[in-house]
Amino acid sequence: MNKVTTGSFITFEGGEGAGKSTQIKRLAARLEALSVPVTLTREPGGSPGAEEIRTLLVTGEGDRWSGLSESLLHFAARADHLERLIKPARSRGDWVLCDRFADSTLAYQGGGHGLNSAAIQTLYDLVVGAQGPDLTLILDLPVEAGLARAASRGEGEDRYEKMGLAFHERLRAAFLEIARQNPQRCVVIDATFDIDTVEAAIWTAVSKRFSLSS
Numbered sequence: 786m787n788k789v790t791t792g793s794f795i796t797f798e799g800g801e802g803a804g805k806s807t808q809i810k811r812l813a814a815r816l817e818a819l820s821v822p823v824t825l826t827r828e829p830g831g832s833p834g835a836e837e838i839r840t841l842l843v844t845g846e847g848d849r850w851s852g853l854s855e856s857l858l859h860f861a862a863r864a865d866h867l868e869r870l871i872k873p874a875r876s877r878g879d880w881v882l883c884d885r886f887a888d889s890t891l892a893y894q895g896g897g898h899g900l901n902s903a904a905i906q907t908l909y910d911l912v913v914g915a916q917g918p919d920l921t922l923i924l925d926l927p928v929e930a931g932l933a934r935a936a937s938r939g940e941g942e943d944r945y946e947k948m949g950l951a952f953h954e955r956l957r958a959a960f961l962e963i964a965r966q967n968p969q970r971c972v973v974i975d976a977t978f979d980i981d982t983v984e985a986a987i988w989t990a991v992s993k994r995f996s997l998s999s
């Protein structure tokens with residue numbers, strides 16, 4: 786019988802400027818150094834169709850979408866991303882590292898915009914079901930520090946950065962609550978430290994969770 790290999794699925798979550806995009810590349814490099822095949826991806830986006838939807842979500846005015854329509858767009862993009870990129874990659878044995886995933890919908894559209902979490906859970910069950918992440922790293926740091934880092938990046942995809950401080954405080958609280966409710970899956974990483982220190986903390990969490998030796 787052929788051995789069925791399914792690559793692990795790790796997601797990076799947290800507010801703007803927490804260091805997700807920086808750290809996901811560092812984790813990919815560490816895994817590749819151990820000859821683990823890695824597919825690096827991001828949300829919203831990750832597949833051609835989902836990247837088109839991304840543009841609708843990350844540009845324009847802050848009040849462009851209601852919490853409901855924004856959640857539907859995210860899950861439409863996520864369905865395409867799962868079908869066309871994540872599932873095939875995991876089936877061939879790749880580890881998939883994803884910069885943001887469904888917890889961001891819960892935090893931004895639920896915690897931030899106030900859409901009820903039961904509605905988001907219904908969409909999650911329909912679109913993601915049992916294909917969710919094995920490990921979620923939640924990068925946590927004070928809102929002002931994250932926004933200052935994000936502003937220094939100046940990449941133009943700044944729709945969420947323009948939301949008020951109170952929105953970002955709700956986001957941060959929502960991510961910490963997700964971690965509290967899913968202790969098996971989530972690890973909170975203190976992202977206030979320098980890049981190398983945060984990288985080491987992430988590596989400790991990953992190698993412990995998957996019994997890797999560095």
Ligand SMILES: Nc1ncnc2c1ncn2[C@@H]1O[C@H](COP(=O)(O)OP(=O)(O)O)[C@@H](O)[C@H]1O
Binds near residue numbers: 808979
């Ligand atoms: N631990 C850190 N300390 C200081 N600056 C950081 C740290 N991590 C990332 N940065 C910088 O902050 C900015 C935002 O980081 P980024 O990885 O893009 O965050 P995110 O993807 O979570 O929004 C980038 O310019 C990055 O180089």
Ligand SMILES: [Mg+2]
Binds near residue numbers: 805806807884
């Ligand atoms: Mg990023």
